[in-house]
Each structure stands twice: as structure tokens, then as C-alpha cells.
Amino acid sequence: MDSRAKMTAPPSSLNLGVLVSGVGSNLQAILDAIAAGTLNAQVKVVIANRPGAPALDRARAAGIPALTIPHKDFTSREAFDRALVSALREADVHWVVLAGFMRVLTPEFLDAFQGRIINIHPSLLPAFPGVDAAKQALDYGVKLTGCTVHFVDQGVDSGKIIAQRAVAVEASDDVASLGARIHAAEHELFVSVLREIAAGRIVPFEA
Numbered sequence: 001m002d003s004r005a006k007m008t009a010p011p012s013s014l015n016l017g018v019l020v021s022g023v024g025s026n027l028q029a030i031l032d033a034i035a036a037g038t039l040n041a042q043v044k045v046v047i048a049n050r051p052g053a054p055a056l057d058r059a060r061a062a063g064i065p066a067l068t069i070p071h072k073d074f075t076s077r078e079a080f081d082r083a084l085v086s087a088l089r090e091a092d093v094h095w096v097v098l099a100g101f102m103r104v105l106t107p108e109f110l111d112a113f114q115g116r117i118i119n120i121h122p123s124l125l126p127a128f129p130g131v132d133a134a135k136q137a138l139d140y141g142v143k144l145t146g147c148t149v150h151f152v153d154q155g156v157d158s159g160k161i162i163a164q165r166a167v168a169v170e171a172s173d174d175v176a177s178l179g180a181r182i183h184a185a186e187h188e189l190f191v192s193v194l195r196e197i198a199a200g201r202i203v204p205f206e207a
């Protein structure tokens, strides 16, 4: 036997597509972990639904293809989702990461990436889904909130939970201070979940 055949192939890296709508600090945390060699993954493409999203600049600065596919250009959610799927497939994406992507996905999209779509949300789901999660937590008076990474389904922040991190609410907190601590926790949690996916310890969700 050819001795080369016995060599162990290097583990193939995880091909990610990241969908964004805004600032992109979670995208940056992922890019930083990849650059530091602590996450065995590649971001193959970043797609924003909002023109001018700052996250696109972060992708370009890292040399990653950055596309804008404005949802407003499409007459239906399905048509928008089909355009996303086609761009992600074109980029050879295996897992889809929603990093501050403010659109609900249709079954068309969910079926295309069956069980391989994850989202991060700034609360301990199922508490406080939707927008302004830190404000919701403060208004409610909870003493503990945090962030959640979950598989994506048709609902709003409603898929099966993968991992959570708690953040204590301080008496002195306002939306900005609490939001900043949750954001910092998100960056760590998201990267740690992606490491588990890259290592095959988290597998695609099967309904």
C-alpha cells in the first residue's frame, strides 16, 4: 500500500456562512477566533440584508466575500430566502450562522440547510424573545439574564436550545451597561458552540 494512504488527513474545516443585519461584533468574535487558530472554521461568505451594515466592512477587512441582498428588493419572503440559499450554496457553505440577522426565515430556507442553522439571542430563552431583550429583562426586574445559542426554526427565537450563558443584572444597570455585558458573553458563547460543531460534538438538529 502506498504509505501516503496511511497518513491521517487533516480535519476538514467547517464552512460557515454568516448572515448579518447590523454591527457585526459577533461576526468579529468568530473571525478573531479563526485568525487566532482557536476555531477550526472558515467564513466563506457574509451576507447582509441591509445595505451599509457595518458587519460587511468587518468581513471585507478579513478578506471574506461580503454581499448585500436587500430583502426589500424581493416581493416575497420565499423569493428573498431563495436568493440567500443560492448565494450560500455558491459559497459552499455547510452551516449557517445568524449573527444579528433580523429576519425570520421561511421553510424554503430551513429545508435547504436542514438542522444546520444557528442563531444567538441576548436573553435566556424562552424568556424575552424578539427585540430589545435587555430592556425587557430590566423592565421585568429579573436578576439573572444572559444569552442563548439555538437551532433556528420557523418561529422567532424559538428553536431547540444548544447553549446558554448567564449574566447577573446589577441594581445600577441600564440597557447600555447590561447590553454590553450580555454582548461580551455572546461573543464567548457563540465561538464555543462553533468549536463544538467543528469538532463534531454538536450535530445537525433533527426534528
Ligand code: GRF
Binding pocket: 022, 023, 024, 025, 026, 027, 055, 099, 100, 101, 120, 121, 122, 183, 186
Ligand atoms: C446580538 O445581541 C444578537 O444576540 C442579536 O443581535 C445582536 C447582534 O449584535 N441577535 P452584533 O451585530 O453581532 O454586534
